[in-house]
Amino acid sequence: MDSNTPLPNGTSEVVLRAKKLNVYYGSNRAVRDVDLDISENTVVAFIGPSGCGKSTVLRCFNRMNDLIAAARVEGSITFRDDDIYAPNVDAVELRSRIGMVFQRPNPFPKSIYENIAFGARINGYKGNMDELVEQSLRKAALWDEVKDKLKQSGLALSGGQQQRLCIARAIAISPEVILMDEPCSALDPISTLKVEELIQELKQQYTIIIVTHNMQQASRVSDHTAFYNAEATEKGNKIGYLVEYDRTEVIFQNPAQQKTQEYISGRFG
Amino acid sequence: MIAQTPPSPESASVAAERPYYPNTSWRYGLDRLFVIAIWSAIAIAIAALGLLLFDILLDGLPTLSSQFLQGFPSRSAERAGVYPALLGTIWVMLVVMFVSFPLGVGAGIYLEEFAEDNLFTRLVEININNLAGVPSIIYGLLGLFLFVRLLAPITGGRTVLSGGLTLALLILPVIIVATREALRAVPDSLRQGGYALGATRWQVIWEQVFPIALPGILTGTILGLSRAIGETAPLIVVGAVAYISFVPEGLQSAFTVLPIQIFSWASRPQQPFHAIAASGIIVLMIVLLLMNGAAIYLRNRFQKERL
Numbered sequence: 001m002d003s004n005t006p007l008p009n010g011t012s013e014v015v016l017r018a019k020k021l022n023v024y025y026g027s028n029r030a031v032r033d034v035d036l037d038i039s040e041n042t043v044v045a046f047i048g049p050s051g052c053g054k055s056t057v058l059r060c061f062n063r064m065n066d067l068i069a070a071a072r073v074e075g076s077i078t079f080r081d082d083d084i085y086a087p088n089v090d091a092v093e094l095r096s097r098i099g100m101v102f103q104r105p106n107p108f109p110k111s112i113y114e115n116i117a118f119g120a121r122i123n124g125y126k127g128n129m130d131e132l133v134e135q136s137l138r139k140a141a142l143w144d145e146v147k148d149k150l151k152q153s154g155l156a157l158s159g160g161q162q163q164r165l166c167i168a169r170a171i172a173i174s175p176e177v178i179l180m181d182e183p184c185s186a187l188d189p190i191s192t193l194k195v196e197e198l199i200q201e202l203k204q205q206y207t208i209i210i211v212t213h214n215m216q217q218a219s220r221v222s223d224h225t226a227f228y229n230a231e232a233t234e235k236g237n238k239i240g241y242l243v244e245y246d247r248t249e250v251i252f253q254n255p256a257q258q259k260t261q262e263y264i265s266g267r268f269g
Numbered sequence: 270m271i272a273q274t275p276p277s278p279e280s281a282s283v284a285a286e287r288p289y290y291p292n293t294s295w296r297y298g299l300d301r302l303f304v305i306a307i308w309s310a311i312a313i314a315i316a317a318l319g320l321l322l323f324d325i326l327l328d329g330l331p332t333l334s335s336q337f338l339q340g341f342p343s344r345s346a347e348r349a350g351v352y353p354a355l356l357g358t359i360w361v362m363l364v365v366m367f368v369s370f371p372l373g374v375g376a377g378i379y380l381e382e383f384a385e386d387n388l389f390t391r392l393v394e395i396n397i398n399n400l401a402g403v404p405s406i407i408y409g410l411l412g413l414f415l416f417v418r419l420l421a422p423i424t425g426g427r428t429v430l431s432g433g434l435t436l437a438l439l440i441l442p443v444i445i446v447a448t449r450e451a452l453r454a455v456p457d458s459l460r461q462g463g464y465a466l467g468a469t470r471w472q473v474i475w476e477q478v479f480p481i482a483l484p485g486i487l488t489g490t491i492l493g494l495s496r497a498i499g500e501t502a503p504l505i506v507v508g509a510v511a512y513i514s515f516v517p518e519g520l521q522s523a524f525t526v527l528p529i530q531i532f533s534w535a536s537r538p539q540q541p542f543h544a545i546a547a548s549g550i551i552v553l554m555i556v557l558l559l560m561n562g563a564a565i566y567l568r569n570r571f572q573k574e575r576l
Contacts, residue, residue: 067461095466100465104458106456106461106462108462119466
């Protein structure tokens, strides 16, 4: 069997732990037997070829898969030792603690200010909204670019600014974890660089899981890297599984699995 | 239009070596043909409408006076007025608006955002689409049975309320279908963005989805109300009367509406009544324009608000 044991980590606490995670869409299994520990204040990159289930696994962590009627999750995911799929867990409350940034920037068609304030308001924020908006935009390295046009539409920003606005929106509700699903795939290289620098900043306060197709990006921003692969079944579907999970240097310089070696050296995928 | 350079002989010889035959002159010809076709379509439609308007204005303007607007029906065309019918139309349309908009939009939201996709909802869906095509006289019969007879204690029989409710039923499918289409056009990424921030389903719909869908919903509502204001048949069945010498004073008041008044005048043999029927049509069109104008104003305001 593969060496997909959870990554041992000496010092920091485990925030998220997947155990024997299986995801089904209808009767098709999309992901099998993922075991994975995410420790506090690290950046974890999920890499692998298309269809290997990395986004599917990511969406299990904040139960976004609940929104797809046919999706079913087996196994367990614990968030600070609480099973997030337990019947008494409220997915809405969970999502306010585990934020998400999507592949394509999806600001709300409202003002920049409202984009940030919305999440805070629905989560019952009692503090000073103006301060929160400024703080969140500063953390997302967007404040200087938008401070004079907070009343303007979020859609009027460039793609890279929109994505940073989405990040600001996510951190405005002080999540503990931020999930990023290929956040730079729709951005130009300069915007990508800004988002990557931002991830380095945010690491001090948040735990970040980032799905990426860009291996340079994974090696630049992440502390740990999980490599997923897909195998075809007799029925013709693909099942994703975790091949190897280790510190990023190990994955990129001295991977234990041959598949990982082949993937990172560009021989497939 | 983009200026096109004719292909030079050299480029033609180059093209001959490749297994493609662009045949641009034929394709541009088709382009021009299509432009001519759609222009004639719109020209015919506008010409027909213009002719109709011209004819109505020619017939109706001379008799359109403040006395006509404030007068009651009469045996002589010179003294007849449109006042009770005008107010009847306004009363009925208010009932239609207040009933059909919340019900139609609510049903649309439920079917699109809440209902699970199962056999039952699919049956409901097919039924609603069919209902949109049911002849209006059938709604009249339904209204007669349901509102005039069965619910007489509430509606008071052949009243403004019965008429308004009947027309509201008639346009409900139009509003439901328009609402669903408008909701479906809202990108799913916005719903996901809302959910990912810890919003509940209602918060996502109310704060993110509904404001974006509202202009489309209002467009559907305009179409529905425009249909309702011109309906005659169901109201005749429900019991609007053409000769009425008083103004409706409440929901349980007997009534008539403009189309019925116009119909009754137009079907008389005497020519002067035909002229005031045309004046009635002008009044009806002005009411329709005002109503649609208000809805379009609202729609544009919402569109501006969402930036």
